[in-house]
Every structure is written in C-alpha cells, then in structure tokens.
Amino acid sequence: MKITQSAKEKTKIKILQSAVDLIIEKGFDNASLREMAKNAGVSNPTIYNYFPSKEKLLYAYIEQKHKEAIASLQEIEDFQTYTLREQLQTLIETELELYLEDREFIIQIADMVFHASGLKMGKLYETNALFIETVDEMLSIAIEAEEIAEPPFREHMPKLFWDYYIMVVAYWVKDDSEMFENTTQLLDHSLGLAEAVLHSDMLSKASDLGMFFFKTHMLNSLQKFATKKESFSKIKRKLGEVLHG
Amino acid sequence: MDNALPTGKLSRGKVVGKALLKIGAKKTKRFVTNGDKTQNHEAIADIIFDALGELKGVSVKIAQQVALGMPFLPPAYLEKISKSFNAIPSINKALVRKIIKTELGLYPQDAFESFEMTAFAAASLGQVHLATKDGKQLAVKVQYPGIKKSIESDMSLIHFGMKRFAKGQNVDHIIGEIEERLYEEVDYVLEAKNCAFFRENIDNKNIIIPKVYPALSSEKVLTTSFLEGLNFDSYMASNPTQEEKDNYAQLIFDTFFYALYTLKHIHADPNPGNFLFLENGKLGLIDFGCVKRVEDDFLTQYNQLHLNLLEEDDDQSIIKQYVTLGMIEEQTEEEMLTFYREIIKPLDTLYKEPLVGECYDFKVNNDFSKRGFEMIFEVQQKQFHSVHKLNEQFLFINRTLLGYYALFEKMGAKIETGYVKNLMKEYR
Numbered sequence: 001m002k003i004t005q006s007a008k009e010k011t012k013i014k015i016l017q018s019a020v021d022l023i024i025e026k027g028f029d030n031a032s033l034r035e036m037a038k039n040a041g042v043s044n045p046t047i048y049n050y051f052p053s054k055e056k057l058l059y060a061y062i063e064q065k066h067k068e069a070i071a072s073l074q075e076i077e078d079f080q081t082y083t084l085r086e087q088l089q090t091l092i093e094t095e096l097e098l099y100l101e102d103r104e105f106i107i108q109i110a111d112m113v114f115h116a117s118g119l120k121m122g123k124l125y126e127t128n129a130l131f132i133e134t135v136d137e138m139l140s141i142a143i144e145a146e147e148i149a150e151p152p153f154r155e156h157m158p159k160l161f162w163d164y165y166i167m168v169v170a171y172w173v174k175d176d177s178e179m180f181e182n183t184t185q186l187l188d189h190s191l192g193l194a195e196a197v198l199h200s201d202m203l204s205k206a207s208d209l210g211m212f213f214f215k216t217h218m219l220n221s222l223q224k225f226a227t228k229k230e231s232f233s234k235i236k237r238k239l240g241e242v243l244h245g
Numbered sequence: 246m247d248n249a250l251p252t253g254k255l256s257r258g259k260v261v262g263k264a265l266l267k268i269g270a271k272k273t274k275r276f277v278t279n280g281d282k283t284q285n286h287e288a289i290a291d292i293i294f295d296a297l298g299e300l301k302g303v304s305v306k307i308a309q310q311v312a313l314g315m316p317f318l319p320p321a322y323l324e325k326i327s328k329s330f331n332a333i334p335s336i337n338k339a340l341v342r343k344i345i346k347t348e349l350g351l352y353p354q355d356a357f358e359s360f361e362m363t364a365f366a367a368a369s370l371g372q373v374h375l376a377t378k379d380g381k382q383l384a385v386k387v388q389y390p391g392i393k394k395s396i397e398s399d400m401s402l403i404h405f406g407m408k409r410f411a412k413g414q415n416v417d418h419i420i421g422e423i424e425e426r427l428y429e430e431v432d433y434v435l436e437a438k439n440c441a442f443f444r445e446n447i448d449n450k451n452i453i454i455p456k457v458y459p460a461l462s463s464e465k466v467l468t469t470s471f472l473e474g475l476n477f478d479s480y481m482a483s484n485p486t487q488e489e490k491d492n493y494a495q496l497i498f499d500t501f502f503y504a505l506y507t508l509k510h511i512h513a514d515p516n517p518g519n520f521l522f523l524e525n526g527k528l529g530l531i532d533f534g535c536v537k538r539v540e541d542d543f544l545t546q547y548n549q550l551h552l553n554l555l556e557e558d559d560d561q562s563i564i565k566q567y568v569t570l571g572m573i574e575e576q577t578e579e580e581m582l583t584f585y586r587e588i589i590k591p592l593d594t595l596y597k598e599p600l601v602g603e604c605y606d607f608k609v610n611n612d613f614s615k616r617g618f619e620m621i622f623e624v625q626q627k628q629f630h631s632v633h634k635l636n637e638q639f640l641f642i643n644r645t646l647l648g649y650y651a652l653f654e655k656m657g658a659k660i661e662t663g664y665v666k667n668l669m670k671e672y673r
Contacts, residue, residue, distance in 0.1 A: 072352075078362065086339040090343075177391075181391045185390055
C-alpha cells in the first residue's frame with residue numbers, strides 16, 4: 001500500500017506536536033522517542049522512519065515552523081505592497097507567533113543551543129534552507145523593483161539575516177515584558193536601522209572605503225612581500241612553526 | 246526613512262538636556278537685550294517643543310498636554326503641536342498585523358472582512374485604519390507597542406527638566422496629573438467605556454458618536470463605527486458660511502455644558518482633532534481618551550462661584566468660594582486678596598468674558614487668545630512660589646473651555662450664551 005505525500009505530512013506533524021508536548025512535560029533528555037510514538041498513536045518503527053533521532057525531530061520542528069510561517073505570509077493578500085523591511089519583519093513576527101504556543105519547548109532548545117553542549121549551533125544551519133530561500137527571494141524582488149540598490153555582499157545577506165533572526169529569538173526567549181512587546185520593539189527599531197542603512201547606500205560606501213584601503217595599501221604590501229621572496233618564505237616558515245608547534 | 250524613536254534613557258536625557266541648554270542661552274540673551282518678552286517666550290516655547298518633538302512618541306503627547314495647560318498659544322505654536330502630532334512614529338504593516346493578532350487573536354484578514362493596512366489618520370499614540378465587517382465600515386485604532394512603559398521614563402525626564410525650569414516651584418502635581426492622563430489615554434478599554442457612555446447619554450441629533458465594537462477591541466486596539474467627515478483644517482479650508490460656523494461653535498459650546506451639568510462628565514481635550522465635521526451640520530465626536538468625571542459637591546460650588554462672578558460679586562466673597570474650591574490657599578486675608586487680584590482675577594475675568602453678554606462674537610474679539618497668552622505670561626512673571634495644589638476638576642473645566650474659545654476664535658464664530666446660562670441657573 002502506498003502512503004500518499006499528504007498523509008505522510010499529516011503523520012509527521014502529529015508526531016512533532018506530541019513530541020513537543022512531551023518535551024515540555026518531561027524535558028528533552030527524559031522524553032523518549034518510544035513515548036512520543038505512543039502519544040502520537042504510531043508504531044515504534046514508524047517514528048524511527050520519520051525521525052532517526054531526537055535531534056532530527058528537533059530540526060524537523062524548526063523546518064516545519066518555517067513552512068507554516070511562509071504559508072501564513074502567502075495568505076496575506078497584498079503582501080507585494082509591503083516594503084522589504086515590512087516583509088522581513090512580518091516573517092519574523094509570524095515565526096515568533098507560531099513559537100508562542102510552544103514557548104516552553106523553544107526555551108529548552110535555546111538553552112541547549114546557547115548553554116549546554118547537547119546541540120551544536122552549526123547543526124541549526126541545516127534547517128534554514130527554506131527561510132534563507134524566502135529571504136533571498138524578498139531581497140531579489142526588492143532589488144529588481146529598485147526599492148533598494150544592490151548591496152555589497154548581496155549573496156551573504158540572507159544568511160546574515162538568519163543569524164539576526166536567531167539573535168531575535170534568543171532575545172524573545174529571555175523577554176519578560178508584557179506580550180513580549182520588548183521583542184516587538186527591538187525588531188521594529190533594529191530593522192528600521194537596517195532599512196536606513198540599506199536605503200542610504202552606506203554599505204556600498206563602506207565597502208568602497210574598504211576596497212580603497214585594500215587596493216592602495218594592503219595590495220601594495222602584499223606585492224612587496226611577493227617580490228621579497230626571501231622574507232616571504234621566512235614568514236611562511238615562522239607561521240608553520242607556530243601552527244605545527 | 247524610518248522614524249526610530251530615540252530609545253533608552255540616556256539618549257532621551259540628552260535631548261532634554263540640550264533643550265535646557267538652549268533655554269538658558271535665550272534667557273541670558275533677554276537680560277542682555279531687554280527685548281520683547283512675549284517674543285522671547287515664544288522662542289522658549291519653540292525650543293521646548295523642538296526637544297519634545299525630537300523625543301517623539303509619548304513626549305509628543307506630553308507636549309500636547311503642556312499646551313493644553315496653556316491654551317492661549319500663538320498660532321505658530323499651535324501649528325507646531327499639530328506638526329508634532331504627525332511625528333508620532335508610524336506603525337508599519339508588519340507591526341499592524343502583529344498588534345491585531347496579539348490583541349484580537351486573529352490576523353487582520355481573518356478578524357475583519359477587509360482591512361486597509363495603510364492608516365488613514367494619526368491618533369493619540371497610534372493610528373487609525375479603515376476596515377469592514379458585516380458590511381459596516383469601521384475605524385480601527387491601533388496603539389504602538391510599549392507606549393505604556395515609556396510614559397514612565399519620559400515623565401521622569403520631563404520632571405527633571407521642569408524642576409529646573411520651574412525655579413524651585415513645586416511641579417509634582419502637574420507632572421502627576423499629566424502622567425495620570427497619559428495612562429488613561431493609552432487605555433483603550435477605558436476609552437471604549439467613555440465613548441459608549443457619551444453615545445448613550447448625549448441626546449442631540451446633531452452630535453454623532455461612533456459605536457464601539459467590544460469584540461473587536463482590547464487595551465491597545467479600539468474598533469468603532471467609521472464616521473465620514475472633514476477634520477477641522479479641511480473643514481475650514483472648505484470655506485464654510487458664517488452661519489454654518491456659528492452653528493458648529495454653538496453646538497460644541499452647548500454640548501460641553503450639557504455634558505458638564507447633566508452628565509457630570511466632560512470631554513476634557515479641546516484638541517480640534519477630536520471633532521469631525523459631517524454632512525448637514527452634524528458634528529462627530531471621535532476621541533474619548535480624556536474624559537473627566539466631576540463630583541456633585543464640586544459642581545455646585547463651581548456653579549455658584551461662576552454665577553457670582555457673572556453677577557460681579559465683591560472680591561471677598563469670591564475669594565471665600567475659591568478657598569472652598571481649593572483654588573486659593575488659606576492664608577491671611579491680605580495675602581489671599583493679593584493672590585486673587587494678581588493671579589486668579591485676571592484669569593477668571595478672561596474666562597467669563599464670553600459669558601457676560603447674551604452673545605459673544607469671536608470674529609470681533611479676535612484678539613481673545615492673544616490677550617490670554619500675554620496675560621498668562623504676565624501672571625507667570627509674578628513668581629508666586631506656591632506649592633499649593635490647585636483643584637484638578639476646576640482646572641480641567643476651565644482649560645478645556647479656554648481651548649474651545651481659542652478654537653471658536655480660529656473659526657471666527659459667534660456664540661449665544663442663553664442656553665448655557667440657563668443650565669447654570671437651573672443647576673443652582
């Protein structure tokens with residue numbers, strides 16, 4: 001019997017939700033996949049088919065929230081009339097909104113990522129493909145529509161934005177203000193600043209300045225190094241000693 | 246470009262500090278040149294407003310409150326207020342969506358049939374969006390997040406600044422009063438209650454008060470029916486006839502006293518932004534962020550005093566009533582008489598001026614606010630070091646009314662006093 005894609009998706013979401021509930025109840029370390037399977041009403045082999053480990057389940061959760069957030073964005077009728085800043089802000093606010101019902105779970109995860117050694121920050125990067133893709137698309141459209149000029153390091157922007165997003169989540173986890181309005185304000189003001197920088201062309205001016213220094217001074221020095229072969233290899237030797245003890 | 250609020254106490258402190266420095270410079274200059282005092286005061290007012298404008302957000306509201314305390318401001322000054330009103334940071338689409346979801350539990354597209362993400366008007370500490378539901382047009386007022394918190398930090402700074410400016414005079418009660426009003430104004434639940442109260446109790450077919458939708462309202466979102474009309478400036482620009490203007494002024498004037506004497510509540514914010522000029526001479530009242538209740542005992546005394554003022558009673562008897570009302574501190578008779586003649590009398594003479602005759606034409610007396618402005622500064626120059634707390638209800642009523650007079654003057658309207666004086670006499 002063939003299981004359809006949508007049935008598979010449904011089972012996955014069911015497992016994720018019961019996993020989140022169990023982790024909130026028992027903590028990440030004490031919640032077993034076996035019990036999660038039981039709570040979700042699936043067999044043990046089934047849950048391992050979906051999630052070989054608890055970590056994998058966690059990443060799947062984060063990916064799932066990206067999916068839901070983007071689906072929510074697609075429901076906004078006039079989303080194309082939003083400015084780039086408004087689109088990005090909406091993306092993050094929507095993700096946080098989705099996290100809200102699982103806040104205790106997110107707090108545990110954040111704790112593991114930022115403090116304990118259980119989870120590696122780097123691993124989280126594997127979950128961000130959809131997020132980065134979406135941000136990349138928003139950016140491309142804004143550039144194409146000439147809302148902003150193409151910023152330098154354009155290709156790194158979406159990843160940088162994801163790092164920023166992680167920082168906002170970390171702030172939100174510690175936010176004890178009413179309705180988390182401090183997070184909302186942090187987001188509003190910091191994105192306002194980013195918007196101002198993007199609009200002012202400051203980034204490309206800064207990179208022009210950087211290039212100027214690099215070309216006129218650094219490049220010169222490098223060439224001097226290159227011509228003075230002797231001293232250059234001396235430095236290389238020294239470096240080797242340091243590196244290899 | 247983004248209008249980021251200067252955040253954190255430090256940056257705000259800097260702006261206030263800068264303004265105080267500038268005031269210091271102006272004062273010195275005046276002593277040197279011994280120039281025109283009024284002009285100098287305007288300059289100082291300008292500086293304060295610049296600084297408050299730079300602070301944005303709550304401070305704009307504080308500036309408006311300060312202005313309310315001094316209704317006779319030169320037109321340039323009033324223009325500054327309306328400009329600073331627009332300087333409140335706008336709430337972008339992402340934020341509007343987020344606020345509606347947080348406050349009403351649903352995203353705008355689900356909470357309403359349609360929702361305009363771009364605001365059509367600025368409101369006190371927020372903005373107003375047009376929406377529809379069940380075929381009805383609605384006005385949805387949305388408040389910027391975190392306003393309540395920043396009131397506290399802003400006020401402590403203003404307090405610090407005012408203390409220096411007030412040269413040892415006690416300003417705590419003024420600050421306390423402004424703070425209280427601000428907290429009231431950011432509470433949309435309270436505003437909804439006040440709006441519903443006025444809608445239910447004002448029985449005048451020419452006064453239109455929007456209907457509140459409690460299911461679509463919260464502490465930071467207020468949904469009411471939408472009224473289609475012109476704001477004060479657009480109305481004045483539409484060249485209304487003299488008769489129309491007179492009717493509107495009369496309506497505002499009579500309604501104020503009707504609410505005072507019959508409902509014991511006043512809409513205590515004479516900001517022209519709270520009126521909408523609708524079709525067929527109807528007037529919309531739209532902002533109930535500042536409603537004050539007046540107590541029976543107070544009102545009886547207040548009414549008696551004003552009737553006696555109109556009957557030109559002697560100073561001694563007037564002073565006694567002011568003491569009962571808590572407007573004059575009990576001292577030796579001589580001290581009280583001096584205080585009355587120097588400080589209070591110029592004010593109440595001005596206050597009762599439009600009420601003396603059967604009608605009062607602000608077009609003829611078009612220097613009413615100018616005289617008021619000069620007189621208030623003259624009184625302030627006298628430097629009475631009083632720590633006496635004045636009666637709040639008294640101040641609210643007179644301030645609001647003086648604010649309306651300034652508005653009538655701007656309209657060049659004529660009012661008749663018969664209805665109001667009748668209310669006063671009947672209340673006795």
